[in-house]
Amino acid sequence: MSRLLVFQHVAAEPLGTLDRLIRGRGHRTKFVNFERQPDAAPCIDRYSGLIVLGGPMNVDDKAQRAHLLTEMRTIEAALYQGKPVLGICLGAQLLAHVLGAPIRRQREAEIGWYEVTTTDAGRSDSVIAPLGAGAPLFQWHNYAFEVPGQAQHLAQSAGCAGQAFRYGTNAYGFQFHLEANQALIERWLATPAYRAELCAAGLPHGADAIRATTAREVAAMEQRAELVFGEFLDLVGRPLRRICLGSR
16 A cells, blocks of 8 residues: 655645545555644655645745755655655645746735646646646645746646646646635635735735635536546556655
8 A cells, every 4th residue: 555745834725635535545644744843854765655735835934944945855855766746836836946946926926716728748748638728726826936947837827837847757746726625715715814815915806706716616626636636646656766865
């Protein structure tokens, strides 16, 4: 039975729909919650893959949040070992940063539903292909990554070119929250810090508009998520070299 290492940053950003899919595949998960264990020092050696979830902090916070450096070292080790890696939102930014790409604050935040279109490479990629030419996907971010130079650019939106990329054959960064379901989106809209972030963003839509769009779009996104995540989970469990990188 394969084991997945999962990095979580805050309780409000769990695996979402991914949890059911991972359990359904029979994978075991080991969570490292850096909000509760900021000094944790996980090693990827015993795991078949790595998932790094989102969070309200940013890559620039690494001086104040040493766990971000720990996470980047673990991502680097997973890449070296050739193990499947999935970064979501902050996780994608950490993956991109490890690969040498800059992370920058957006001119306008993306919070809510945005049309994401796939590139030619995205439409032919086995993991992203279920999105077709594009789809409305849920977002919540103020920062975004540039696509690393050695990676395949898979998806973009009108306001954010870096929506998805693949490095090698099995490392993926998703800026969008494909794991979100209606309950998770409502949780974010009801969380004071997240609600304040939405108000401060000055977007033309607010919480009520997001709820209305969620009611229309979330079921279709969940169906796409099952296919996309299913393809990613198909990559998990290959026999790989063992190495654990120390601090540098």
